Amino acid sequence: MEEVSVLLGAVETRQLLQEAGKAYHTEINDLLLAGLGLALRDWTGEEVLQIGLEGHGRELQGGGMDLSRTVGWFTSLYPVHLWLGKDAGAAALIKGVKEQLRKVPGKGLGYGVLRYQCGDGRLSGTLPWDILFNYLGQLDNAVSGDGLLGVASESVGDSVSSTHRYSEKIQINCKVQGGRLHIDIRYSGLHYRRESILSLSALYLSGLNTLISHCLIQGQQGTAYTPSDYGLEKEISHEELDRFLKEKKKTSNTKNIMRF
Incomplete structure (x- = not known):
């Protein structure tokens, strides 16, 4: 897998985190996926796309579970259909993506249960998406404000085995670090040229800037x-x-x- 990384501006990142959500009562994931949908619509020409979403391990439902002997986290992988609409404007796109995400039962945990625990034959085989999206969160919040803990500059090495076979052709990981949104796009060099992925990354940044500007204007008129x-x-x-x-x-x- 090869990689392309881009950064959203510091001002735009702050607006995305603190102001843009007011316009449509959204979470950051809604806006990140709406921006991605806008970029993919322009990049592929498709109006309906299926992508995979990865939860970051904080989606356990209910309580009473003894996790004292558990190592790792409870991540989730599940498909989401994005109906983008050829002529859908910013408002319709944001509302549509938000509502599609809200319809996912249990934030996607059920898909993994059916696929891996219940052995539902309808969900067997390869994963049904070519693009996987994951928002890792605001890493700045995980760093101690008193200076006792910080992000190490040294490499930690490979986090995935070199023999691992990826199901998806494109992985998009977003995180907020150093006050800016980082967008890391890993892709299969067998399926995509670097120039094409650079185009996608530019479209993603452009789409996010468009949606942020729209939300700031809409937010002044109240929440829709x-x-x-x-x-x-x-x-x-x-x-x-x-x-x-x-x-x-x-x-x-x-x-x-x-x-x-």
Whole structure:
């Protein structure tokens, strides 16, 4: 696997982390994936894509588990369909990606249980995605503020065996370190040219900047909510909710929306 790395600006990273989420009540993963979707739509010309998502080991459901003899973490791998829409603007893209992620049961843990524990034949074989995305979090928060702990500059060596066979052709890892978003794209040199991946990385940065700018403007007008904010992600689409709220605004003040 070869690698291309790019950085989002410090100002844009701060806006992404602290301000952009207000516009549509989103988490950073929503915006990172919406930006990736925008980039992949331009890069591939496809309107529907299936990518793999990797959880970073903090998605255990429920309590009462004895983990005292456990080494490692509980990572999760699961597929997500991104319906990007040929002419979808920033608002529709962000809302669509957000709602698609909210519909994933248990943040993807169930897929691994069915595939590896229950032996569901429908999920056997190779993993159903060519692109794997993982947001590693804000690594700056993991470093001690008193200077007792810091990030070592020395190499730790390979974290994956050199004999490991990757299922995906592209791996995209994002992390915030040193106040900036790092985007590391690992790819199969047998399937992609470096120039093509450089183009993808540039499109990703451009897409993120576009969405951040849009969210800052939208945020000044207030938060635009989506079905999952009302517990309705499985009942209606964000387009239906938008039409409902628009119609209600024409006729009267909108009452509280509750799930019955």
